[in-house]
Amino acid sequence: xxxxxxxxxxxxxxxxxxxxxxxxxxxxxxxxxxxxxxxxxxxxxxxxxxxxxxxxxxxxxxxxxxxxxxxxxxxxxxx
Amino acid sequence: xxxxxxxxxxxxxxxxxxxxxxxxxxxxxxxxxxxxxxxxxxxxxxxxxxxxxxxxxxxxxxxxxxxxxxxxxxxxxxxxxxxxxxxxxxxxxxxxxxxxxxxxxxxxxxxxxxxxxxxxxxxxxxxxxxxxxxxxxxxxxxxxxxxxx
Numbered sequence: 001x002x003x004x005x006x007x008x009x010x011x012x013x014x015x016x017x018x019x020x021x022x023x024x025x026x027x028x029x030x031x032x033x034x035x036x037x038x039x040x041x042x043x044x045x046x047x048x049x050x051x052x053x054x055x056x057x058x059x060x061x062x063x064x065x066x067x068x069x070x071x072x073x074x075x076x077x078x079x
Numbered sequence: 080x081x082x083x084x085x086x087x088x089x090x091x092x093x094x095x096x097x098x099x100x101x102x103x104x105x106x107x108x109x110x111x112x113x114x115x116x117x118x119x120x121x122x123x124x125x126x127x128x129x130x131x132x133x134x135x136x137x138x139x140x141x142x143x144x145x146x147x148x149x150x151x152x153x154x155x156x157x158x159x160x161x162x163x164x165x166x167x168x169x170x171x172x173x174x175x176x177x178x179x180x181x182x183x184x185x186x187x188x189x190x191x192x193x194x195x196x197x198x199x200x201x202x203x204x205x206x207x208x209x210x211x212x213x214x215x216x217x218x219x220x221x222x223x224x225x226x227x228x
Contacts, residue, residue: 003204004221005193008175010202011212014219018189020180021224023126024161027179028224038224057208064219068211 003056004039082132083187088140091191095141099198106148106174107134108157108164126181130163133181137194144198146170165190167197184227 004016021028021036031040039056040046045063050056061068083091109127131149138147150157163181166174167190176197182190196203204212 002189002193002223002225004223005176005189006196006202006204007208007212007221009196009200010204010209011215012175013215013217014212014221015175016177017220017222018178018182018186019222019224020178020182020186021226023180027161031222031224033224036224036226040222040224042220043222054205054207054211057204057211060219060221061211061215064215064217066211066215066217066219068214 003051003053004060007057007060081136082129083136088136091137092140094191094195095144098195099141099144101198101200102144102146102170103194103198104146104148104168104170104172104174105134105138105194106150106166106168107131108150108152108159108166109162110151110153124162127163129183130165130181133187134165137190145194167193169197169200181227186225186227 002016002018004014004018008014008016019027021033021038031038031043031046035048037050038046038048039060041060041063047059047063051059058068107130109131110124111127134147134149138145152159152162159177159179161179163179165178165182167176168174176193178186178190195201202209
């Protein structure tokens with residue numbers, strides 16, 4: 001299962017939506033999808049490619065503006 | 080042969096028999112299929128028929144645990160803009176996991192896994208990730224664009 005979905009099981013604040021890029025080209029264009037998987041948080045910040053679990057979770061939460069009480073040991077970077 | 084071949088269905092039935100614990104609710108939002116006819120955005124739905132076949136097959140693989148509701152958005156107000164959309168939730172819970180488009184190929188495997196994890200309330204994340212998620216105080220959406228392969 002996608003990490004986004006697993007986050008949604010763990011937290012009632014998280015919604016996970018997987019979009020088939022080829023079926024919705026207007027959305028892919030709207031959200032600037034040039035490669036998959038492309039992860040977009042709150043229809044704003046985004047990153048491309050698969051990340052290891054903790055890095056994925058922390059990158060998503062940082063893009064959502066969550067003030068995390070963790071050390072930046074993961075090297076997560078968002079583009 | 081349906082959208083899912085017999086051998087795969089046998090595997091899905093066996094997995095669900097072993098792994099499903101609590102009940103889950105699947106919803107499919109759809110429009111009546113337009114077949115292969117290409118219509119402007121907002122009309123028809125080339126993959127809704129296949130999506131319906133797929134979720135009905137999953138429901139039939141474990142009907143005592145999986146409830147399915149099929150909602151035609153042309154005859155009722157629906158909280159989704161695009162079809163087909165499949166949502167997954169524990170009974171009575173707000174659906175917070177959804178797929179837009181036909182979950183084929185790899186996404187079919189993630190749908191199966193998601194049904195099992197929701198049924199078991201088992202995110203399968205590390206303690207560090209769960210700790211980070213516990214600090215989330217506002218709703219957020221994670222949208223992932225994928226392809227079927």
